[in-house]
Amino acid sequence: MNDHYKQGAHSAINLQHVPCNICGFSEERLITIQNGYRIVRCKGCGFVYVNPRPTAEILKHLYLSYLQEKIEDPLLWDAYMKDIFARAADALARRFPKGGDILDIGCGYGFFLSQMKKKGWQTCGMDVSETAVSYAKGRGLNVTLGTLEDIKHKESSFDVATLFYVFEHLPDPLKALQEIRRILKPNGLLLLRVPHTTPIVRVLSLFGIKNNLYDPPFHLNDFSPATIKAILRKADFDNIHIVIGGVTRPSSMLVRCVTLFFGLLAEVSYFLSFGRFLLPGVAKTIVAEKR
Numbered sequence: 001m002n003d004h005y006k007q008g009a010h011s012a013i014n015l016q017h018v019p020c021n022i023c024g025f026s027e028e029r030l031i032t033i034q035n036g037y038r039i040v041r042c043k044g045c046g047f048v049y050v051n052p053r054p055t056a057e058i059l060k061h062l063y064l065s066y067l068q069e070k071i072e073d074p075l076l077w078d079a080y081m082k083d084i085f086a087r088a089a090d091a092l093a094r095r096f097p098k099g100g101d102i103l104d105i106g107c108g109y110g111f112f113l114s115q116m117k118k119k120g121w122q123t124c125g126m127d128v129s130e131t132a133v134s135y136a137k138g139r140g141l142n143v144t145l146g147t148l149e150d151i152k153h154k155e156s157s158f159d160v161a162t163l164f165y166v167f168e169h170l171p172d173p174l175k176a177l178q179e180i181r182r183i184l185k186p187n188g189l190l191l192l193r194v195p196h197t198t199p200i201v202r203v204l205s206l207f208g209i210k211n212n213l214y215d216p217p218f219h220l221n222d223f224s225p226a227t228i229k230a231i232l233r234k235a236d237f238d239n240i241h242i243v244i245g246g247v248t249r250p251s252s253m254l255v256r257c258v259t260l261f262f263g264l265l266a267e268v269s270y271f272l273s274f275g276r277f278l279l280p281g282v283a284k285t286i287v288a289e290k291r
């Protein structure tokens, strides 16, 4: 990926300071600097986020080329997410055996939606990437270009909303949850998949290993199990369950082996602890219900 998004490398990037999205506190402690951006921890609730960050307008512009640079071949994304999508689809089928209306926010190329469509669900998707939207449309999917702010879905439209590796990108995740809550039907379900980078960065820094794993300014939030629960409760979601929920399959063999090792370690420890132990640093799937 090129470096045009790095702070200081592009004179047009205006930065804005924001208070903590969860508790509103403005006091923070610096964790590290990556790609020229400050990663901070809120002194009020422990939420880890990028501050200051580019404005929403600039971020929208940066996302125009994001997907092509991150994922050159759409089918690689399908392979990367195969296990996660299958596990999510199974969980949703247990809850909604007859299917229902599903919205995939940040649906990318639409691979999860096409799986759900085959299972008889009414599917709807949205994404900020033109490339992704036209690809998904070309596969016969009902997908719209835009953000939750641009596209106003009707109140109580969906049984399920999903966000796979999207929530960490959102400039205002609390506002997004409030909008998702509005468009979900009563007792509708939200399913999120998020990474958890802070524990990995902490371990690497013990060994003096430099990295850009926080991936700013694309990833703006890093949710721990505690902060994801806090923000969901603040947005009036209930029955929150966090599960390990599968392992990604990166194309690089080395990264795949590391991911598989820690993914399996997470799965086994989760299973042996009857769902009580969530290995820090591995991505989690979170399911919550509209109250």
Ligand SMILES: [Zn+2]
Residues within 6 Å of the ligand: 020, 021, 022, 023, 024, 025, 042, 043, 044, 045, 046, 047
């Ligand atoms: Zn806070």
